Amino acid sequence: MAVSNFAGSPLEEIVLANPATFFQLYWSGSRDDIAYRVERAKQLGVKALILTLDATAYASRDWGSPSVPERIDLMNAMRFFPVALSRPQWLLRFPLSDRFPDLKVPNLSTAKDGVPAMFEGVMRWVQTPRPAWEGVAWLRRLWGGPLMVKAIFHPDDARRDVDSGASAISVSNYGGNNLDTTPAALRALPTIARPVGGDAEVLFDGGVRRGGDIVKALTLGARAVLVGRLWIFGLAADGERGGVGEVLQILRAGIDDTLVRLGQDSIADVSQDDLLLPRDFELQSTSRRTSAVTKYTSPGPAFAGSRSLERSAL
Structure with missing residues (x-):
């Protein structure tokens, strides 16, 4: 389970309830502030650190934000x-x-300023300069444990993260919230997973709504899938057991149903032969080391389908 800097409950209480906790760190404040939060997570026995890079600046939205x-x-x-x-x-x-x-964010506290309110914490984060690659390496040395960088959308960035010490990366476009017309993260997944999958764990998040989506992501190169909104919806609707528990059961049932309809016994048996992919589904990109332009092919959805259907379609 991953807990954000912006969670409303203190990390101490969350780790006590679930020792298998990951801490999702936003690059906010000075390096001393970040080091203070990292040391706090260490002392509490947090299992892994997640550095969030798919939201390093506030993005205004045409449709606005909820009134909070x-x-x-x-x-x-x-x-x-x-x-x-x-x-x-x-x-x-x-x-x-x-x-x-x-409406305070205790996990964004600092040694000198205490616990900020939500909007105060957001403003600190917005005003913090974005980290360079050296910052990822610094954080890795400071933390000393498993580090995942979230989220990556280009194979060059994935390689730089791994070279900087990341033990895992998450392929994501932050749910498409930050840059309009961003391609679906699923299309970037195989392009990123192939070159770095042997050196680091590759995870995926963004747009996962059912068990079949999980099967697609795992088949296209992800080791695991992260979900955020789904369990929040369940929690808001009916609490921990009736809400979150039901969400997890629905996802599990969706995975099983997809495997049955594909004629497979387990996810390990599923391959890309079980996916019906448009010819230009996978994003093809030029290297950022030689060009600042990323060439995207036209969009297209991925469908779970039978081998015979996939062969006949192509």
């Missing part, structure tokens, strides 16, 4: 009270919890 108050005070409580009343089951859970939401 800067703090919970009387005015905001009155403003959002009608919304809370429309979700009585959700509202009744608060008296059973040990704290009222304060």
Whole structure:
């Protein structure tokens, strides 16, 4: 389980509940601030560090962002009270919890400034210069344990990350939120997995909504798949067991159903012969060391299909 810098619960409580915790680090503040958070994660026994590079600056969106108050005070409580009343089951859970939401981000704290509020933490992150490749190597030396860089969208970047000490990378375009018309991350996955898959673990995230999506990603070169929005939807709808547990069961059932319909006994038996891919599905890119231009082929979806259908289509 990965826990973000922007999580609302302290890392101490999360690790206590789940010792197999990864810490997702945003490059925010000075190097002293980052070192403070890394040392805190070390002391708590965090299993791995995830450096987030697919969101190194705030991206404005044409459709705006959800209305989130800067703090919970009387005015905001009155403003959002009608919304809370429309979700009585959700509202009744608060008296059973040990704290009222304060919209602070305790995992973005620093040694001198304490715990910032959500928007204060966002502003610190936005104002922090983006890291260079040397920063990845510095973080690897500082951390000393497994380090995954999230997220990579070009094979040259993947190679530089691995050369800088990353033990894993995640192929992602941050859900397509940061740059309009960005190609689907799934199309970049095989191009990245082939050259570095033998030197580092390759993971995938972005757009995973069902078990069949997981099968596609694993078949195209990913070692594992990350999901974020799905379990958040489940948690918001019905808590940990009824919500998150149900999401995981749906994904597991989707994987099993896909394997049955492909006629395979396990994911290990699935190959690209089981995928129906358009001829120009895989992104072809020029090296950034010789050209700043990345050539993208036209988009096309991937479909899980039978071998006979795949052969006849091509």
